[in-house]
Amino acid sequence: MRRPRQDEEKQMDLFAAGAESRLLQAAIRFDDRGQRLAAARLLRAGTVRFHPWPDGELALDQLERTLARESLHTLQAAVESRYSAADAARLSSALERLGDSSGALGWAHAAIEEDPCNPEGYLAIARGYLRRFRRDEDAVAGLQALRYLTKACQLHAGHGDCLRSLAMLLLLLRAPSAAAKVLRPISRATPSDPMVLALEALSTEIPAENTSNVQELFLRWETGTSPVHSEETTAVIPAPDEFSVWELDGTRALAACSACADQRQELTENLSVLAGSLTQATTRMGLGQIARVTARSADGVLIGLAEAGGVVFSHTDRPSLENSLSRWLESDRGRERSR
Incomplete structure (x- = not known):
């Protein structure tokens, strides 16, 4: 029987520099075995680690759209039958992946209205903005993503998805030191999580930032210049x-x-x-x-x-x-x- 440590090391190899093809093949094998959620998790992590990675982005987009279409009826039935903030947030995420931005935003706000203390509605909105920030290099979308991620993390300090998304945003802004602090709790709890491995691998390749001002990080990202005060x-x-x-x-x-x-x-x-x-x-x-x-x-x-x-x-x-x-x-x- 393969030991867990060996499995972890094999998965870590998928996030080494130049391992894009191997990671894509591993995701395809998961998909062929019917393990679509595992394939999607691996591809999400890969598109973060190797950004920009057109082949991975295309494969992930196709897979996430398929998963969203397959789950849409169930999610719609859930909000009609029992209606909770979590159900509304999940429906929002599915609609966002299918390109229905207005429907996604409406259900995310419905989730927040149903339970303002549940982070899922804020996280659903943040994911849409974060996707736009990565895809379109839209600084305003990045600031909105930060706003909603911060609120979600305040509501649930240890929420894994919130922390992963916030660390991803910080690394896009080339702030590995800040990202490492955000990742620390989930790195200890789930060290073999694909997204954690991807974010940790990426953070080692980016020079440490010399500011904790998030607005300054956005300006550096947007302008490509870093002021040096002496x-x-x-x-x-x-x-x-x-x-x-x-x-x-x-x-x-x-x-x-x-x-x-x-x-x-x-x-x-x-x-x-x-x-x-x-x-x-x-x-x-x-x-x-x-x-x-x-x-x-x-x-x-x-x-x-x-x-x-x-x-x-x-x-x-x-x-x-x-x-x-x-x-x-x-x-x-x-x-x-x-x-």
């Missing part, structure tokens, strides 16, 4: 003591700041995310590059001004100085900088 290379902008000023270059890295400006990583990263988000959003909407943005609160005023090759942010904690800050920002404001 105090040693940051120039000094002459500015009145009442104003804090930061200049970000085309990569959203801090290029210069005023002497009194806060240079802590969290604030610098938030300004970088703000600059990138505004630029990406207006471009995506066909509105071109943003020229100026103003944010007001009881704690002060922040003004951002686009310039050639970057963005300048200036802040004062005295709202009464907004006009003075605006005039100073529009002036040449001492273009000579010192290191």
Whole structure:
């Protein structure tokens, strides 16, 4: 009799680099033996591990559509006879695989309405957005997937499918350290799970991220650039003591700041995310590059001004100085900088 450890090692080999053909053949053998769910699990893991993998994506799509068609009548009968949040969520997933996006979304929301504390409805919506994020490279869909996955994980911290999907999203964003933390509970509980093996194999090939800001991860994925903030290379902008000023270059890295400006990583990263988000959003909407943005609160005023090759942010904690800050920002404001 084959020992479990040998079976696990054989399955791990299917997720080694260059093992796409072997994994596809293994899935076909499962399908030929009538083990379609096992074949689908293996292909799902393979399409994550080897993304993009057109042959695997095609095989998985055909198999999942077949499974959805075969189960559709049973799922419809279940929601008509006993109706639970879990039943509605399963029907939503089947409809989504069959291309009925509106029906899928409707039943997922019905699941949430039936039981707001059940994670399955949120997970069903998240899967649809995650699929769109992977297929169409749609950053907005990725953010929506994150929103619903986060909610599902909050409702059931140890939910295996939620954790696998969240780890998959983080790896798509090239954040292996964050993905490893998410995977840790299910790696201990189900070490031979195909998706766990795929995600673990993929995470070893991606350099560790240097940020925990999820919005920054999305911007890096979308723009292909990673800002590097270094105090040693940051120039000094002459500015009145009442104003804090930061200049970000085309990569959203801090290029210069005023002497009194806060240079802590969290604030610098938030300004970088703000600059990138505004630029990406207006471009995506066909509105071109943003020229100026103003944010007001009881704690002060922040003004951002686009310039050639970057963005300048200036802040004062005295709202009464907004006009003075605006005039100073529009002036040449001492273009000579010192290191």
